Amino acid sequence: MSIISVKPEITFDEFLEIESKLDIRIGTILDVERIPKSDKLLKMTVYFGSEERTVVTNIGDALTQPLIDLPGLKFPFIMNLKPSKIMGVLSEAMIMVVENNDGDIELDDYTSGSILL
Numbered sequence: 001m002s003i004i005s006v007k008p009e010i011t012f013d014e015f016l017e018i019e020s021k022l023d024i025r026i027g028t029i030l031d032v033e034r035i036p037k038s039d040k041l042l043k044m045t046v047y048f049g050s051e052e053r054t055v056v057t058n059i060g061d062a063l064t065q066p067l068i069d070l071p072g073l074k075f076p077f078i079m080n081l082k083p084s085k086i087m088g089v090l091s092e093a094m095i096m097v098v099e100n101n102d103g104d105i106e107l108d109d110y111t112s113g114s115i116l117l
Contacts, residue, residue, distance in 0.1 A: 021080075023079040024077065025048055025113055027046035027048045027055075027113075028074050031045040037087070041056055042057050044070070049111065055077065056087070075095050078096065
């Protein structure tokens with residue numbers, strides 16, 4: 001089965017340029033709650049080994065487990081995106097959800113704050 005890209009191809013040099021700018025680290029979710037007046041947005045407090053950050057994400061509908069099961073789980077996060085307010089909440093990183101072919105979230109057991117890129 002062939003996978004068709006939905007975005008234009010990039011060269012390897014273009015990829016390296018983007019990759020060199022990213023700071024990706026493992027974070028452990030400490031707390032999660034739905035954002036009022038939103039059907040999909042979640043507010044998470046995430047621990048990165050030496051600091052905690054607030055992260056707003058729209059993965060709420062994509063999750064197969066209840067929100068109460070999220071604390072303690074680890075995910076990769078992009079740390080150096082400019083913080084932005086989403087529905088009045090300052091988001092200080094971006095989660096990178098990893099899924100397998102069944103749509104389940106796969107987690108690796110890294111230490112919080114581990115640098116991936």
